[in-house]
Amino acid sequence: MTAALAFQNLTLGYDRHPAVHHLSGEIGEGTLLAVVGPNGAGKSTLLKGIVGVLRPLGGKISRNGVNARDIAYLPQIAEIDRTFPISLYDLVAMGLWKRAGLLGGIGRADREKISAAIQAVGLRGFEHRAIGTLSGGQMQRALFARLLLQDARVILLDEPFASLDSKTVSDLLELVHHWHGEKRTVVAVLHDFEIVRQHFPEALLLAREPVAWGRTAETVSAENLLKARRMSEAFDDRAGICEDAA
Amino acid sequence: MRRALAGVVILSLSAAPIGIFLMLRRMSLAGDVMAHAILPGAALGFLVAGLDLFAMTVGGIAAGITVAVAAGLVARFTELKEDAALAAFYLVSLALGVTLISLKGSNVDLFRVLFGSVLALDNPTLLVIASFTTLSLFALALIWRPLVLECVDPGFLRSVSGSGTAVHLLFLALVVLNLVAAFHALGTLLAVGMMMLPAAAARFWTQDVTRMAAYSVLIGVASGFSGLLVSFHANLPTGPAVILAAGIFYALSVVLGPVGGLRKRLSPGRHLEA
Numbered sequence: 106m107t108a109a110l111a112f113q114n115l116t117l118g119y120d121r122h123p124a125v126h127h128l129s130g131e132i133g134e135g136t137l138l139a140v141v142g143p144n145g146a147g148k149s150t151l152l153k154g155i156v157g158v159l160r161p162l163g164g165k166i167s168r169n170g171v172n173a174r175d176i177a178y179l180p181q182i183a184e185i186d187r188t189f190p191i192s193l194y195d196l197v198a199m200g201l202w203k204r205a206g207l208l209g210g211i212g213r214a215d216r217e218k219i220s221a222a223i224q225a226v227g228l229r230g231f232e233h234r235a236i237g238t239l240s241g242g243q244m245q246r247a248l249f250a251r252l253l254l255q256d257a258r259v260i261l262l263d264e265p266f267a268s269l270d271s272k273t274v275s276d277l278l279e280l281v282h283h284w285h286g287e288k289r290t291v292v293a294v295l296h297d298f299e300i301v302r303q304h305f306p307e308a309l310l311l312a313r314e315p316v317a318w319g320r321t322a323e324t325v326s327a328e329n330l331l332k333a334r335r336m337s338e339a340f341d342d343r344a345g346i347c348e349d350a351a
Numbered sequence: 352m353r354r355a356l357a358g359v360v361i362l363s364l365s366a367a368p369i370g371i372f373l374m375l376r377r378m379s380l381a382g383d384v385m386a387h388a389i390l391p392g393a394a395l396g397f398l399v400a401g402l403d404l405f406a407m408t409v410g411g412i413a414a415g416i417t418v419a420v421a422a423g424l425v426a427r428f429t430e431l432k433e434d435a436a437l438a439a440f441y442l443v444s445l446a447l448g449v450t451l452i453s454l455k456g457s458n459v460d461l462f463r464v465l466f467g468s469v470l471a472l473d474n475p476t477l478l479v480i481a482s483f484t485t486l487s488l489f490a491l492a493l494i495w496r497p498l499v500l501e502c503v504d505p506g507f508l509r510s511v512s513g514s515g516t517a518v519h520l521l522f523l524a525l526v527v528l529n530l531v532a533a534f535h536a537l538g539t540l541l542a543v544g545m546m547m548l549p550a551a552a553a554r555f556w557t558q559d560v561t562r563m564a565a566y567s568v569l570i571g572v573a574s575g576f577s578g579l580l581v582s583f584h585a586n587l588p589t590g591p592a593v594i595l596a597a598g599i600f601y602a603l604s605v606v607l608g609p610v611g612g613l614r615k616r617l618s619p620g621r622h623l624e625a
Contacts, residue, residue, distance in 0.1 A: 158509045180507060190554075192558075208493070236503075237558070
């Protein structure tokens with residue numbers, strides 16, 4: 106199995122404080138990986154690092170042959186301005202950015218793709234609704250439709266199932282499995298261990314530093330979770346310089 | 352009078368859509384600040400060359416961009432929140448501009464710089480306004496998609512394209528350009544009116560940003576037209592009349608607008624079946 110992504114002693118953070126500290130390892134192509142850990146453990150930060158929005162403080166991320174444009178990223182829903190006057194259709198259509206770019210036209214074939222994506226997430230008939238009028242679940246479905254259009258080899262999901270009802274979660278999980286079946290690499294930040302255990306074969310437990318990484322059943326053990334919680338509670342505002350960096 | 356009409360119509364074409372984005376990005380105050388920031392630059396141009404079109408235009412653009420960048424830097428690198436930084440810059444700019452003009456000019460000059468002189472628009476000024484508008488419309492068409500995306504979902508834009516910062520800076524430059532154009536017609540204090548009032552009014556009529564931009568242009572043109580007519584026949588100062596007309600359109604939209612307007616709020620009608 107070749108690696109889609111590899112981390113070498115990676116440190117990511119804000120204002121010199123590490124949020125992900127000394128992470129090494131590989132994510133194989135076609136992996137379905139859950140990233141778990143307490144709040145503030147660096148899970149979202151890791152995704153931002155992979156997308157390239159955040160530059161590493163140390164170490165390195167190799168995207169083996171995966172072009173930055175071949176990574177689709179679903180930000181946390183809170184980062185989206187839902188008061189902006191734009192229709193669901195236009196929001197989903199943004200998934201074609203890679204092809205259409207700044208000025209490229211959206212032709213008939215593209216419009217069919219957009220409609221198909223909207224249909225696939227069960228939002229047919231909602232195309233012309235403003236995004237401000239959508240429920241949380243509908244909004245997340247729309248964002249998954251956008252991901253479908255992006256047609257990326259690597260898909261990063263930041264808390265994709267936060268505060269959704271079980272029907273929506275199971276519909277969206279179906280899409281995730283579909284991607285997995287197509288040998289795409291999917292990395293999802295999750296909080297619900299039940300979902301992780303049932304649907305994700307591999308897991309990474311983060312508490313700023315990697316606590317465990319491997320098969321889900323072994324990674325998400327009570328012992329590891331306790332360890333993760335202890336580690337994440339240690340934040341020092343006057344922390345010295347990490348000498349281990351090299 | 353005809354030139355004045357052409358001036359306000361052309362101004363509305365690009366100023367109003369830009370106002371839409373200022374509003375949607377919650378930068379209405381920033382627009383106001385930049386309008387004031389143009390004053391000391393234009394005043395410097397005035398000190399050097401009198402009421403010269405070129406000097407005041409260049410001075411205005413330079414000052415506007417400087418303040419836009421400086422306020423952004425202060426907000427980003429110090430503890431001061433952006434609105435406070437902007438308020439500081441805007442007060443200082445106004446005071447500095449008025450002082451500079453008073454060094455050499457009369458009260459008439461000062462009045463003209465503060466409130467503009469739509470009726471005195473000559474052909475060269477009209478040409479400047481028209482070329483700025485043309486430029487802005489092209490630029491706006493070019494950055495429309497990333498600009499919308501940056502407002503709705505900046506995280507997504509960053510993941511698909513590195514153009515976010517460039518687009519933001521270009522947008523600020525467009526704001527300054529349009530304010531300088533509006534400054535020639537309406538003066539510093541009212542220039543931003545042609546941007547914000549039609550935009551704020553259009554917000555009440557649609558939930559689609561493209562349509563909103565179109566409506567804002569219509570409202571801008573209508574305000575310019577009716578304001579000029581009223582000022583001509585009732586012998587009122589022109590700039591304020593135009594802005595007042597825009598204000599009336601805004602007030603009507605607040606009350607009657609179907610999207611979040613007062614009428615809808617006060618008598619929403621009976622609820623629907625589904």
